[in-house]
Amino acid sequence: MNIELIKGDITKISADAIVNAANSSLLGGGGVDGAIHRAGGKQILEECIQIRNRQGKCNTGEAVATSAGNLPAKYVIHTVGPVWNGEEDKSSKLLEDCYRNSLQLAESLGIKTIAFPNISTGIYQFPKELAGKIAVETVKNFQAETIEKVIFVCFDDDNEKIYKKLLD
Template sequence: MKLELIKGDITKIKADAIVNAANSSLLGGGGVDGAIHRAGGKQILEECKEIRNRQGKCKTGEAVVTSGGNLPSKYVIHTVGPIWNDNEEKSSKLLANCYLNSLKLAESLDVKTIAFPNISTGVYRFPKELAGKIAVETIKNFQSEMIEKIIFVCFDDENEEIYKKLLEE
């Protein structure tokens, strides 16, 4: 798998799937979640409502999929990151599960390219250095015959610098 780093807007990335740092309601919110819902249009929200009607809220660390709506990607994989609460062990495991479950879901959809935002580092206040380390380690340890390229999409300079260092190691 090829790893790539881009600073920019995940809603403009051309990939088979992009990952949304969703909240458990799946109904949109702030940050990446709000941007994806706004750019993707009503179709994504309608599909999220169908998922909720079927299974209830999405649990932390789990992942579900919708179409890409008006986005350049075919799919949006919605995963719910942990809210940082100083329980590093538990939070770290839940964050790793976000990446792992998103990758497994992507494989089941025959996804070749997938783009990830910096999950949980915004309003959920997960420490950016630790979140980056978990993301890169989890992805590097994931074996896939299907996925060819993983793109880390950083919205800000701080995350971009963190990921640059991690990917050089």
Template structure:
């Protein structure tokens, strides 16, 4: 898999799938979650509501999929990252699961390209360096015959610099 890094708006990414850093309600919220719901339109919210009615809330570390609605991506994979509480071992495992479950779900949909935001590093306060390390490690260790490209989409300069530093080490 090719790994790319860009600074930008994940709602503008063209490709097979983008990942939403969702909250457990699946009903939209702030940050990237709110932006994806606003840009994607009511179809995404309606599908999230149907999933919620079927299975209840989405647990931390799990992932579900909806169509992309009005977005240029075909699918939105919604994953619920952990809220940082200082428990590095538990938080790291849950965050790693977000990437693993999203990638497995993408494979099941025959996704060739997938874009990830910086999961849990906004209002969930997960340490950005640790989150970047987990994200890059999980993507690098995931073996896929289907997914060809993973794009990390950083919204801000700080995350972009952190990801650049970690990716430099593996290039």
């Protein structure tokens, strides 16, 4: 499995799946979640509503998939990252679950390329260094069968520097 690093906008990444740092309502929000919903169009929201009607909200650490609407991807995998509250062990395990469950869901969909944003490091205030370490370790330790490439998409300079260091 190759790991790539890109600084940019995840809504412009061409991959089989992009991951959305969603909130538990799955109805869109701020940050990357809002950007994906805006760029992807109403089809993504409609599918999120169907998922909610079936299962209720999406719990922290879990992942669900929709089509990608107008995005240059086939799927959007929505995962709910933890809000940082200082409980490092509990929050770290939940963030690890986000990456692992997204990868497992991608495998079940036969996905070859998947792009991740920096989950929980924006408004959820997860410390960027710790979040990067968890993301990279979880991806590196994942036993992939169909996934050939994972792309970490960093929106800001801080995350890009952190991931560059972690991937060297």
